[in-house]
Amino acid sequence: MKIGIVGMGLIGGSLGRALIKRTDHKVFAFDISEKSMQKALLLNACHKELEENDLPELDLLIIALYPRLVGDYIDQYCGKMKPGAIVMDCGGNKRSVNKIMAEKSVIFDKLHFIGAHPMAGREFCGIEHSSVNLFEKASVLICPINPEISVLMSVKQFYLDLGFGDVIITTPEKHDSIIAFTSQIAHVISNAYVKSPTATQHIGYSAGSFRDLSRVAKLNQAMWSELMIDNRDNLVRELDLFIENIGKYRNALVDRDEEKLKELLKDGTDIKADIDTLKKNETYIKPVCVSCVYPGIK
DSSP: EEEEEESHHHHHHHHHHHHHOOOOOOEEEEOOOOOHHHHHHHTSOSEEEOOOOGGGGHHHHHEEEOGGHHHHHHHHHGSSSSSTTTEEEEEEEEEEHHHOOOOOOOOTSSSSEEEEOOOOOSSSSSSGGTTTTTTTTTEEEEEESOOHHHHHHHHHHHHHHTTTTTTEEEOHHHHHHHHHHIIIHHHHHHHTTTGGGGGGGGTOOOOOOHHHHHHSSOOOHHHHHHHHHHHHHHHHHHHHHHHHHHHHHHHEEEEEEOOHHHHHHHHHHHHHHHHHHHHHHHHOOSSHHHHHTTTTOO
């Protein structure tokens, strides 16, 4: 295939590098930053810069940009693409992006639109931090707009070829609801955690616990602010629940209620054990078939 990637940051750069190392696809790339494009070529994240006359040849266009930019770039690129080509994003929110894609699919009705979210990343941003192995055994979440089953199968194989371990079909609503818990609130908590004055005194007093809880405090504030604001209903729900739960630990400490504290700690330990068992046995729920999630899909 001939694949175009718009946005050569951490995700776009890692996708390009994995594509070139693991497949025979030809990779075109574009970034508004000339330095990022130079790095993309040096890091072997693309074969050449994506130009306007390349668009009609593309089989797949990946828009690896902040979600709010997706619509503008669809307008800019998709009018020149051939019928049957696939357009995917890589963003961390899916309701807003899929809404835009659904609207654009009426205009560009010969193209296949898919919302996608690779579940991989680092606490650093920029193509200089990209990795050819970033997606090794990761999962990718897929929210289709208008593709046929054959197109979904080709997209699934595309991601498996890049080293992904699992391809999960879901809805934008379920995606945003769960991501608020598994990703966004974790960044909020970590970011707030390091604001204690004690954090500056941790050297020599810390080990794995501090490292694990503080790792994602370092983030791209522009991107994460956008993701969190656009998914604020789900994130506020999770924060409210967290505040309610953390308050119980505080109350037990203030009241010197050791039995209550033991109970709270045991509950958390048991829940974590159950979560680990689900992961180990791979008994978490997946869609049995695409039509179960998207009944109207062809």
